[in-house]
Amino acid sequence: MSTIKRATGLLAAVATALGCLALTAASASAVTSTATALPVVDMEATVLAAQIDPRRADNTLTPGAKDSVLAVERALQARGLLDAKWVDGYFGTTTISAYAAFQRSLGYTGLAANGLPGTTSLTKLGEGRYTVTKVIGPGSKIQRDGYTINTRTQAMLTEAEHLLGRTLKLDQGSYNPGGDPTSAGTHDGGGVVDINVDGMSATTKTAVAKALRQVGFAAWVRNPTQGDWPWHIHAAAISDTDLSTQAQNQVGDYYLGFNGLANHGADDGPRIAIHTWEDYQRTH
Template identity: 55%
Template sequence: MRKMAFAAMFTALSGAALTGTMAAGQAAAAPSVNMEAVVKAAMWDPYKPDQSITPGSGDSVKVVEQALAAKNLLDGKQVDGHFGTSTVTAYAKYQKSLGHSGLAASGLPGTGSLTELGKGRYTVTAAISVGSKTTMDGQTVNKRTADMIKAAEQRAGVDFTVTQGSYNAGGVGASGGTHDGGGAVDISVKNISNPTAAVKALREVGFAAWHRTPSQGDWVAHIHGIAISDTDMSPQAQAQAGDYFKGLNGLANHNSDDGPQVKKVTWEEFKRG
């Protein structure tokens, strides 16, 4: 009898230990959300003609969408890994529920809101930081943008002069709001003998960039750049990044891209490469 009782107790303890181990394993297996992948999808997906998934982003986007659906901000049928317009709208509603407004509630995920949304559901990895504001040639940019420009200068072998920076709401009417938030810059071409090479260098480090000429609009010749995946970006700048991914010129006419063709990357991808 003692042997049977001992065996029963051993079985019970072993079962409890196994259950505890399984529970710990399940807790450790809580999903993670790769912020780089989510933000890249938010840059690209809303402007696609289809519901295709941005490579490498589907799993993380789906976890974010599940969290939005759990808060009744997104219909369950939209939980598909595609960060399209419905997900943008849902995420903007979530940002507003946190008390955000303006560019902070545009539907583009930032580190703070993405982390808050994930409480009890997921952890955030590969967080993007745009850094504090600084100046280049007297123009305001954030640290991430400044670092990108410096890297492009090294690749192009020229010194860039920034003529319009970021966070310049209403500053230049012809810009159409693209410079209202972060990540947007205009660069002079006066001392650049090969603007195409300069645009290529900017694209290689993670800018959506184009050489703008007077024939295209009411401006002097310059290079216009949008730092892809800048989380402070204005909706107008996001639309230009979307055009870039689609192979367009980022202008109102949505003509074909007239710039040098490179592998489209973010700043973070460039640094790893």
């Protein structure tokens, strides 16, 4: 009888242990389920919408961005920064203002609080509400041709040079607030450069603008009849999260078929399928 009792006790202990393991596995599964239930914000799509939507004449949504923008807007609403009626998946001027208010609440000022989502602010806003994927950033500041740009812009320029088989020289760089009043603030932040075109034929200028567009710039050949400037190619890196507000507006206009100038004229550059630097990298 003693042996039977011991065997019975052993079986009971095993059953108890197995039960505990089952509970542990169930608990782990519940935790995993809760974590994966959080919405996912595609940063690339969200930043793109924040550039294009404010420039639209209607409330058309940026393709592929609705769910991500909704998650961001709900987080802004939860913080009392955005009314429910604006939680619509459209990253228009009201959402830009609300996001800028959130950036200021983090202590950001100036270009860092202009409503264009950056990695840190987007992640902080989403704590406990969403996760962030396809993270993008401008990289660090470096020098090129005596001007300041960032490493993302440099990589894009290098690839454009590879496509062209020629070296490009800058006439103006980024992070240059007030440096050239004719630029209307477009160079105040990151991602924007002017390319020197001295000695280039009209055909070459167009080819350079096309190569810049291929790697993810909104780029136009500028001439003296358009403003108080010499011939040059103006290029703004799409989705550079350091873009000034004026440069963001140019990118939005580019997507909508305009020339990026105050006259809001039709795009006069080489027409290609528009994509970002990240899109280009995925396909090359």
